[in-house]
Amino acid sequence: MKLSSLSRILAGTALTILVGTSGAVAAELNLYTTREPGLIQPLLDSFTKATSIKVNTIFLKDGLAERVASEGDKSPADVLMTVDAGNLIDLVEKGLTQSVQSTTLTGSIPPALRDPNGNWFALSLRARAVFAARNLDVKAITYEQLADPAWKGKICIRSGQHPYNVALIGSYIAHHGEEAAQKWLAALKGNLARKAGGGDREVARDILGGLCDIGVANSYYVGLMRSGKGGPEQQKWAQAIKMVLPTFEKGGTQVNITGAAVARHARNRAEAIKLLEYLVSDEAQKIYAEANYEYPVNPRAAVDPLIGEYGVLKPDTVELAKGVGFRKAASALAEKVGFDN
Numbered sequence: 001m002k003l004s005s006l007s008r009i010l011a012g013t014a015l016t017i018l019v020g021t022s023g024a025v026a027a028e029l030n031l032y033t034t035r036e037p038g039l040i041q042p043l044l045d046s047f048t049k050a051t052s053i054k055v056n057t058i059f060l061k062d063g064l065a066e067r068v069a070s071e072g073d074k075s076p077a078d079v080l081m082t083v084d085a086g087n088l089i090d091l092v093e094k095g096l097t098q099s100v101q102s103t104t105l106t107g108s109i110p111p112a113l114r115d116p117n118g119n120w121f122a123l124s125l126r127a128r129a130v131f132a133a134r135n136l137d138v139k140a141i142t143y144e145q146l147a148d149p150a151w152k153g154k155i156c157i158r159s160g161q162h163p164y165n166v167a168l169i170g171s172y173i174a175h176h177g178e179e180a181a182q183k184w185l186a187a188l189k190g191n192l193a194r195k196a197g198g199g200d201r202e203v204a205r206d207i208l209g210g211l212c213d214i215g216v217a218n219s220y221y222v223g224l225m226r227s228g229k230g231g232p233e234q235q236k237w238a239q240a241i242k243m244v245l246p247t248f249e250k251g252g253t254q255v256n257i258t259g260a261a262v263a264r265h266a267r268n269r270a271e272a273i274k275l276l277e278y279l280v281s282d283e284a285q286k287i288y289a290e291a292n293y294e295y296p297v298n299p300r301a302a303v304d305p306l307i308g309e310y311g312v313l314k315p316d317t318v319e320l321a322k323g324v325g326f327r328k329a330a331s332a333l334a335e336k337v338g339f340d341n
């Protein structure tokens with residue numbers, strides 16, 4: 001073969017590669033998220049590496065629903081990602097999502113942790129846990145037992161109006177009804193060692209300080225404190241406690257989620273679904289769990305050892321959407337029993 005014809009073939013091949021590559025780069029999607037960019041960027045990078053789909057991220061601290069609603073059918077959003085089941089359900093109720101049917105998604109996410117109509121899907125879980133003094137003999141506890149007079153003056157917890165506690169009270173109502181929930185909440189308030197307030201990490205701080213024996217706090221804070229990511233002082237707080245995963249008497253552990261939905265007017269629908277499917281894959285779930293100490297939603301994926309040590313999470317089987325439906329009632333109950341006074 002003459003050199004000139006060889007170079008013509010090579011040039012042709014190069015052209016094909018160029019066209020091929022530019023074709024792949026053209027695949028992209030727009031992600032609107034309230035999750036901190038540092039937490040999700042490693043996941044998006046590995047998604048792009050696996051699929052050649054570029055992800056343009058728009059980070060919104062607040063007002064995600066308002067932003068998408070105001071953009072209307074011109075909205076460039078393809079995927080909406082947020083924390084808290086209430087926020088996801090809010091997106092659905094505002095008509096900002098669309099239904100997705102995917103056996104990959106339904107096969108990886110338990111039914112209680114996704115919308116029955118496919119409008120949203122949980123991606124990771126955080127448990128409303130109990131922190132207990134390390135030397136205390138508490139191996140198992142139910143949410144119901146937090147109202148037991150044996151704990152009088154021994155429990156620390158943040159405000160009853162904080163979304164984490166409103167969600168917990170909402171789930172309690174879903175299990176027992178409003179009347180029983182009110183009795184429980186009043187009794188729990190009667191058991192407090194100090195005024196309800198502060199953050200979840202302060203529960204560990206106050207256990208170390210001897211103010212309380214147990215408290216209610218989110219699971220990922222244990223990982224944040226133990227790992228040293230929260231600084232050396234918080235590491236000491238973490239050393240004072242162990243985490244117990246409480247359950248409802250007839251149910252599992254109350255969880256909240258981070259999750260995502262495909263936007264109603266998504267122009268890159270197929271790519272959007274691919275991103276959701278990737279995010280629940282064993283690989284992505286592991287990256288997610290290690291980055292933020294949350295529990296994978298996919299039961300096959302591993303949890304970070306700093307959290308895994310405290311046992312296997314069994315999420316409550318009452319649909320998240322049901323608990324969310326009781327949030328207004330939950331907040332009103334906290335007000336009624338003077339939980340924060």
Ligand SMILES: [Fe+2]
Pocket residue numbers: 218
């Ligand atoms: Fe938090």
